Amino acid sequence: MPFTLGIVMLGLSAAVFGTAVDRRGPRWAMCIAASCFCGGLLVSALAAEIGQMWLIIVGYGVIGGIGLGIGYISPVSTLMKWFPDRPGMATGFAIMGFGGGALIASPWSSQLMKWFGIDRQGLAATFAVMGLVYAVFMSAGILLIRLPAVDFAPPVARAAPKARRVAGPDRTADEAIKTPQFWLLWVVLCFNVTAGIGILERAAPIYRDYFPRATSPAAVTAAAAGFVAMLSLANSMGRILWSSASDAVGRKNSYRLYLGVGAVLYLVLILAHNASKPLFLLVCIVLLSFYGAGFSTAPAYLRDLFGYQEVGAIHGRLLTAWSTAGVFGPVIVNAIADNRIAAGVVGPARYRWSFAIMLGLLLIGLVCNELIRTPLPPNSVAPKANTTVRAAAIPEEVG
Template sequence: MTRPAPSGTPAAGFLDRSRTVAPPGWSRWLVPPAALSVHLSIGQAYAWSVFKPALESALDLSGTASALPFQLGIVMLGLSAAFGGTLVEKRGPRWAMAVALACFSSGFLLAALGAATHQFWLVVFGYGFVGGIGLGIGYISPVSTLIKWFPDRPGMATGIAIMGFGGGALIASPWSASMLDSFGTGSDGIAAAFLVHGLVYAVFMALGVLLVRVPPDGWRPAGWEPPQTGKALVTTARVSARGAVRTPQFWCLWVVLCMNVTAGIGILEKAAPMITDFFSDSSTPVSASAAAGFVALLSLANMAGRLVWSSTSDLIGRKNMYRVYLGVGALMYLAIALLGDSSKPLFIVCALVILSFYGGGFATIPAYLKDLFGTYQVGAIHGRLLTAWSTAGVLGPLIVNWVADSQEEAGRSGPGLYGLSLTIMIGLLVIGFVANELVRPVHPKHHEPESESESESEARPGAPVLPVQQQKKEKEAADDTGRHTD
């Protein structure tokens, strides 16, 4: 049940969940654009590397130091999503998007001040810490709402939004480079570029704040009937975020996401030097411009995979989709390790498939969580699961870079720099595959009791909500059926 906003606080009233309930006849297809306005903005994080050379030159930084704002931002993404997930569920998507806007935009403004005053710690604090909180809250802000608006196609719905995060760099990268060309690559030019980013993203994200709506209690798409039988991993029950983290299913999915992201980000972070090294001894070595083009292709694969594979999961099921991500992904890594230096097309295709699985894994996980734990607090559960991303964001680049450095010190070059790290990635994907196979329906002891005021019933649009006792009987029947099928 939504609670009225405190009197005398018009701003809080506007952001309150009760003020975002959609009126009759409101189109659910307006929610994905609202989500995209946020995700396309915070997806700028993947374009941080554009600023690295300028920062290193202007502030006399090492390559390791210039990566700190990005690394801290990814860590804060996972932590803020984990600790703020329950609050996002309670306050609603408009409040969450407004918080994301304030933090992400303020992070750029603080970074601009840091660049202008040559205080790099302020760039790290602004972009990494404050902006990272905006990343985490913004990332999970539309997830629960999209799943409730699209119970018939949850994978597609979350894929559309999370595709924006993967595609944000395609907009931000050339835009940021263009601003640096115009303003200059000195500290003042960097500060001006940060300032423009903060202001423009604030305006763009405000569109999502104004547009987003939540469905009325008991709403469901016209003509859609919730599945009742035949899918053991799809529940109609309710599991709280606190209860979910006590289940083995949550930790199996944590391992699945961590392994899949570690494998993908290992290529993403080292893409340009990796393809250059693999073909350094060939008759047609890879030029710098061709390597940059390869990185752009990987970004497109990352973005497209978020929509294509998450939509496919609506047809074949989440568990089967992750079997593809992890099993086929391991085979792609094996092909690169054994044959990658013999054929550029083979290397490129395998890398594109791996990156499409990387993006698809992000987009499919919210629907997997919804299947297992219900829609009750799926956003908060998703937030807690994103700590796997924080772990993988450190683990993946660390493995690839550390192995490459150690192999170079041992006198190896070319593909020899990556053989061990590719083998490690294959092993991690196998671990993820096993964890996915261990996923089973959540035990009923973790289910929350339903109350009339909080019922997640699924009545037809405009029709009365089913009586609570009838809802319970239907839920129990569906649970009994699900426990006997797999």
């Protein structure tokens, strides 16, 4: 419950406070984010000490979730302004950091609980230490962050201004959410995330059901844990590699890859009941790399569609798609899998219907991606016949 609520609050707080982040700047936003996130952990420490679960939900889920949302969007919009010629690479680095944090936090929190224990006092100490240590590192980020000058352009962009993809006409967040392009991209991100959760939500049980044969139950458990770690690494690496590639091939083409090839890979999982382990691992690794890439490419896609003016605020509103998928995806996967287990189904057949639904969602997202076009500048009228005029009015078609 605290974690799920934290993801929901991430999307809601990013949507609500996104405009303030753009107007007040990244340093203000990161200060608020650090205060909420670290404060939420300290509230959770107090809650564990006095044995109040509802207060852990408030501290970790609500207060910490608000910090997550504001902290998620503030570096993304800032880095795109420092790298206007490579926005995909910029957002990839920022969002890879967010996803890669799990590779640090998970073993670190486990080690802290080994040191302090898993009773109330031990959990309270774990929360407190994490809150204080995160505060130190996040404070360093607050002191270092800054925006580039208004007329800033990196040397590469100055030398070859035509080589970079031109940002779309500037729109405010309120204007952007009234366009079909925003909602088409919302569906694309929501369904791409939902499909990724289809694997990530039950990664260890999926591995055990596909490959139950091993020398011992302990060996199966260890292999499943390694599978989960491998997927986490693929998720993080996909955020930087595929997003950086989108600067060269275009955002629309990138999502064609994530969604179209992703659908084919889910079909492989459905049909290949007796798949070899290398094929199974390769399919899952690529799927999770597309899952991470969908997050990191989205801000650059928004920049191509709606410009720089309030890209952070627009990104914040788009993250409600993540919150929706964070609830929707696990419900689909767990409900169907539990139903099949109750019916006595064993092996890969437990996930056939879940994977089929994910495949269908990816195909719907693929169609939505094809319908996205760069919007006309505000207050302009689309010409009916003169394509030369249209080319002058629109900086560039996305993709």
